[in-house]
Amino acid sequence: MTTPEAEPEQEGAPRPEERLEQAVRAAEQALIEYEIALETFRVEVENFSRLHEQRLGPVYARLEELEAQILEATAARTGDEGDRRRADEARARLMPIPGVEELLNGWMDGDGLFPEATAMLTDQAVRPPQRVRPSEEARKLYRELARKAHPDLAQEEAERVRREEFITRVNAAYARGDVTELRELAEEWAAGPVPERRPSRGEELYVRLEWLDRRKEMLTLLAKELEESAIGAMLRLAPDDPDRLLDEIAEQLATQVREREAELAGLAQD
Numbered sequence: 001m002t003t004p005e006a007e008p009e010q011e012g013a014p015r016p017e018e019r020l021e022q023a024v025r026a027a028e029q030a031l032i033e034y035e036i037a038l039e040t041f042r043v044e045v046e047n048f049s050r051l052h053e054q055r056l057g058p059v060y061a062r063l064e065e066l067e068a069q070i071l072e073a074t075a076a077r078t079g080d081e082g083d084r085r086r087a088d089e090a091r092a093r094l095m096p097i098p099g100v101e102e103l104l105n106g107w108m109d110g111d112g113l114f115p116e117a118t119a120m121l122t123d124q125a126v127r128p129p130q131r132v133r134p135s136e137e138a139r140k141l142y143r144e145l146a147r148k149a150h151p152d153l154a155q156e157e158a159e160r161v162r163r164e165e166f167i168t169r170v171n172a173a174y175a176r177g178d179v180t181e182l183r184e185l186a187e188e189w190a191a192g193p194v195p196e197r198r199p200s201r202g203e204e205l206y207v208r209l210e211w212l213d214r215r216k217e218m219l220t221l222l223a224k225e226l227e228e229s230a231i232g233a234m235l236r237l238a239p240d241d242p243d244r245l246l247d248e249i250a251e252q253l254a255t256q257v258r259e260r261e262a263e264l265a266g267l268a269q270d
Helices: 018-078 081-093 100-105 115-121 136-150 157-176 179-191 203-230 230-237 242-268
Strands: none
Touching: 018 081, 018 136, 018 203, 018 230, 018 242, 081 157, 100 203, 136 157, 136 179, 157 179, 203 230
């Protein structure tokens, strides 16, 4: 039995290793784009979470306090052991009222009270919390830096470490929306060493593809956790106008507060 001869490769056609290298490069770029999208969404969730806590946290606390007071008033009227237990449990869930020292902790430094604390204590308007929402230029700079300096493009451990340290600084600047620092980082990377990329053997390329696939699976799990988190789910309801969503939630909570206050007032009159 004769073995059929392998067909000669067509002139100009890429070699198998070249095709594998192309597949690896395509997988690397796809992974980087996915990581960029994931990091952008993570920053948006973090920012929205901060705004949500700053704006609605006191209202939630007020609702919890009113619920505890209503249960306590109900228990006082009925004398029922079950009502008293529910009231005690509700009160235990609330944070204890801090003392003066705890209240001032973080409100003052060696020079005295911070401006925000002075404003609150003197009934002046409090400066709204600073928004951290990266601009379009910041997003563009971040994407460009992530594509160029991403650790997944490194073939040697020393180069990977260098890239990871650099990308950590890039991520921090992007989270702050600091365009100036992102520009400086772009200049720093452009002036830095450009490592030589050694050609990989076929076996190494296969290992690389497997690693990229595992990395993508891990990032997919992280993305799912973000999307399914309470803040992530809320943000996905109004990705283009999260402020409107906060306004709607604030209105709903304000209505609940008024209802609880009226209920408590009615219990006090009976």
